[in-house]
Amino acid sequence: MLVRNTRATARLLCAAVLLLLAPAVFAGGKIAIKVGRIITQAGPDILNGVIVIEDGRIKSVGPDSKAPWDVEVLDHPELVAFPGYVEAHSTRGMDRPNENIDVAPFLDVRDSIDPISFFFEDCLRSGILTVNVQQGPPAAFTGGCVIGAQGMVVKPFGLTIEQMLVKNGAGIKISAAPKAGKSRATQAQTLRKAFTDLRLYLDKLVQDKKDGKDYARREALYQGRDLEKEENKKGRAMEGSSTWKVKGLETVPRGEIDDKQEPLLRLVEGKIPAFVYCDAAASVPLALGVARENGFLAGTTLVLDGDAWKAADLIAEAGVPVVLGPNLMHVERDPVTGKEIETFVPGVFKKKNVRFALQSLNPQAQSLWYQAAVCVGYGLDRKEALDAVTRTPADILHLGDRVGSLEPGKDGNVLLLSGDPLSITTTVQYVVLDGNLVYDRSKDVRVKHLLEGVEQENAVPGGADAQAKPHDDEKAGEGEKAEKKKDAGEKKDGEKEGKKDGQAQR
């Protein structure tokens, strides 16, 4: 009951926020941004620079030259411009993170993404402008998966999936960590079996074709599939770098291949990347082994957790990039002495020359900027740390030409920060997404409520409780109302202190 109420509130609030911002959206995504400092992430910083965005793309970035006469100018010499952070892997933003079926590559997270989830709002607030939403987090939370759905890259703004879309088919999620109820051995068995089954299926298709059976063809026509669709002109055979071939597959039209198997076939062909989750070092050999055997190693990114850094040698040898788990400090105990042993995970991968991107725990608490700041605190270069939350994840998502830095030709996504991106006192003041101003902190209702307190009369968010008991309010007599006001007054005082905290936390 309570949950539903919260959701209802969220919907209301989101609508409110978006309505508030609506007037600020500039037509045609045309805007000039003048700031005191531009951190381009593609060369030296520019002091007193101007970013011109036209048609949603960056047209120019440079020192204080003339802005075109016909665009709105966002003039904030006190602010710092920074490219949006890129979240290389996140399992949030969906109505539910997992399917119960072991092997389900035919699923797509676009059917699960909830555009008005708090998650996206928080992303916007903390400057994460590109999110790769993937299925199947650790088994401990949701049961895990073996082969999960296809992920999707979105921007955290828009009321529909189509508005949010950055890139479809961002990658198939695979888990090398045992899903609930499985051991490592049975997880491995199920994972390998998925590919064996694919081969058996393709073999059978070819055999059926030879035998003149047309079941698959009829099924495809019945479902209205295009037998000779897009890529099929080149040939019907399996393509790409696959290590195994099915003899005679060229005789089968692409469209005849069942939707249930097709995504895996694309994976094997190298047409879609894979994000393989490893909960520990022990699952790294399986992850790399399966990718290598089936020829999609080049398109593989490992999503690491736990002590997976111990397999850094293997990962370096395989040459795959990694997305590091939210806990940058791995802590374990020596089994004999009980002493704690701490390891700074990004340091390990830096030493082994493995490309790594950072991952936030959630958009508020250990957001990407914070992760990068922690890395700097433990000795990483500032550039390396910032790259790990901008350029590297952009490259991993094959979006290096669109996001990750402020360069002409890239998407018009700019953060206007109140200070240095790695400073704890810095806040995101404005967000420009595709050339549109989509976030203005001074108009952020939730921040306002957080910092200044919620006025009881208007009973808004955080206010799930307030919503849950409207009847109580109605029943309440006059005297009680007066008391409530008094409470509200007290609360304000309390929250003034909270304000300081809030600022400190950003």
Place this chain on the structure above:
Amino acid sequence: MIHVLLAALVPSVLGPLPGSFPRPAHEVVAVKAGTIYAVENDLVVEGGGTILIEDGRITAVGKDVEIPPGARVVDYGADAVIAPGLVAADTTFGAPRPSERTADLSVMAIEGFDPYASYVFALQEGVTCAYLPPARGRLIAGQGAVVKLAGRSDANGSGRVVSESAMIHGAVSAEARNTPGYWQPPIPATVDVGMGVEQPQLPRTLMGAIVALEELVALAQGGEDHGEYGPGVGARLRELIAAKRPWRMAADTEPEIRALLGFFGEKGLPLVIDGMGGTGSASGTALAGEIAKAGVAVIVDAPINPNAPGRDFGKDRDAAWPRFDVAAGLERAHVRFAITPANHVPASELRFAAEIASRGGLDRKAALRAITLSPAEILGVAARVGSLAPGKDADLAIFNGHPLEPGTSTLATWVDGEVAYKRSETAAVVLAVDELFLGDGDVLRPGEVLLENGRIRDVGQRVGRPAGAEIVRGRAAMPGMIDALGHLGLEGSGRVPATRFALGRIVEPGDLADKRVAKAGVTTVVLSPRGANRSGAPMTAYKPAGSNVEKMLVRDPTALRFQWTERNRLESGKSVREVLAKAAEYSKKWDEYEKKMATWTPPKEGEAGKGEEKKAGESKEGSEESKGEKKESGAEAQSEGDKKEGADEKKGEKKEKKEEGDKKKSGKKGEKEAVKTITGAWEAEIAIPPFEKVRLRLYVLEEDGKLSGSLRCSSLSDDLIQVAGERKEKKVTLSGEGTRGKASIEAEEKDGKLEGKLVQGAASVEIKLAQTSTEYEIAKRPERRKPKEEKEKKEIKGQPRAPGLDPELEPLRRAIKGEGAIVVGVDREDEILDCVEAFEGAKIKPILLGAKDAWKVADKIRGRVAGVLLSQPVVWTEPKTGAQRRNRYAEIAEAGIPIAFHSDAEEGAAELPAIAAYAVSQGMSPEAALRALTSDAAHMFAIDNRVGLIAPGLDADVALLDGSPLDLSTRVIRVWVAGEEVR
């Protein structure tokens, strides 16, 4: 700082990680121990054996193995036992879970192997190699694997994999009969397709199991596949059967085993029976003959989980209670079998599982084979592991006794020629000897003593053996001996220090001569100046070989030394009587004070807490305040606790400093290799007029050009001189203040020697110091602390005031209370009697020193003295009364007066055992002599709460001998002081 942190963190210290074994190219290692159980061909090497290891493989095993030059030798000692690394034929590693299918050969146990995990608990029990089951609870659960639990490996741990597919793992026992039906929901499940139905899976009974096996084998042989076992099972099974992979089938009861024997006999497939020893096997032994006939191997489960609460087996007449004789029955029938812990019991209980088979009559030889070579053979990996033979992997388990003797624990475990586990350095020591001389005359035959944390923890005919304890066997052991009056540490000084001088300040750890004395078995020396003075010369009992100052001092001061006999006999005893009178008065004051304190009730309100505090504390500090001038020395002599605390602090500091120093040193090395650090010990001989030639010793620590340390030379100072200085290139300057004024050294480094001048006052001599050690192992001694500023103390009205604390009289007061000792030099019989009487008046039992005529008045002084330290000649020839030879030691001892031996020398203390042996050879009872060397000496100096006996709670000062203590042929083999072996 951050980079330092990073550097420290990145190479993890958690166990041997894959890929982290930098191995020197072609290294030869020789591992030695007293006994080797090779298991291969039942070879047992006794009386010292060697195993040669080359590149991780064994090249030779035997008694007379020639060790090639350049080989690294690792000797575990004569008491150690080497066995092959144990092979666990069953484990729970990898947390196996069954798949959905009843027969699923595609579940590979090796996929569940975590090469990055720590298997230290198994390695700690000597287990080096383990079978991983794919799962349990299925007719065919998958393929099992064999791995090593540590060792050299490539990046993905495949170097640790011994066999990826060792056996087909399955079961026909009850565990396999709960397989749920198989159901795969169609995707998408539409109205047309439906949700599908659950497909039941065999077996539910033993019959069903055999039927299913029949069907599977038929599938493998090309029978028609209806798909009920899933796709690909037949093909896979065909491959495995072609590869002659053994079938490891769990079976508990007699029918199950007979059914298996029948089925596999008929099909001609290799079978290994798994389980059998489980609670269900009431008749396993009866089957042994049939099993032997079929040539089938068995993996026997030990029917017990030792590390868990008891289980209920069932109260019926035919309930299956655990049987321990299964293994013995198989052995009698000549069946090849391995022993493992029961299902779900960790592999670290492997040795216990084998031990408990002895309850059923299995001998140790067979039991050892059942956890080494037999499992290796059954698992098909005997070419690499399971026994010690040339060509096999160097997997060793080194124990402190027979691996299957209860109480034995692992000293080290080797995998692939590398140490994978080593017991901690600070582990306990158990001395197991034929004769344990306790020191008070009792002897335990045999006897054992357990040393832990510097103390004796247990004594008995058989003591506990904490895990990892070093077990030392030998002929005899006795408490460390006590030199009742020696000068070790005075370095030739003849000066008699003031009564309040803390002799502990000249004690210096790490001295070579001190160690040699300790190695002779003399672990405690009651240090005395060479003479007495009027108010009593301080004496201190200390342990020359202790590793630091705190451990060295037994009690400071231990005693006061007086001289009764004067050259002018009329003066004899006069001064002593005066001191005694003062002491009596002083003591009386304290007694009165204590009596008052005992009856005084503090005022209740407000002040109650403080009052109590004072009462409890006897408030020594309070008394110090009242007698301001004596404060400092009083605190020094008495507040031992404070001192120790100070020392601890210092030690910590020093450690840090040293670490810093090390870092700096290493940093420096890179820049200037040419100039060596001068940290370490240096020695020279110098003669400063008017003194004779004496030894000068300098301990110095160099930190970044700054020097600090201590200098000892009896000609320069009576105690250690704390020196400081600096080093510039090769020039070294040092100076410090001693009791005879400032001394300084200016020297230059030349060919590893320091040559230069030593100046003290007007004297200046040439000095040439030679380095004897490069280690600065001296614990910085406690600074002479000024007593803490007293917190403003409110006098409570009516509280009795404490008398002043007099450090010169305090030892006497302690002696009166029986907590200290007074040594008094006296020789003629009349003087002895006077002396004893005078001390009796002061309620002190003195220790008579010299006491030439004591034998004449033995009856009169018995019980009135603490003991007698007779002058040196044991056998006395009295020319005046004719050539009369008397063994005075024996006479006094026989008269019932405690005696002790003393050396009256410095390193000559090492001869103490010989002096005692001589006394025995001249008629003294060995028992009395032994007591005199140990407990009697400790008792008379009231240090018997620390040393002198082998008893629980006392300091772990023990000497290991190769014979009876006072036999002339007996040698001291090893010595422990405060639990640490003197090396």
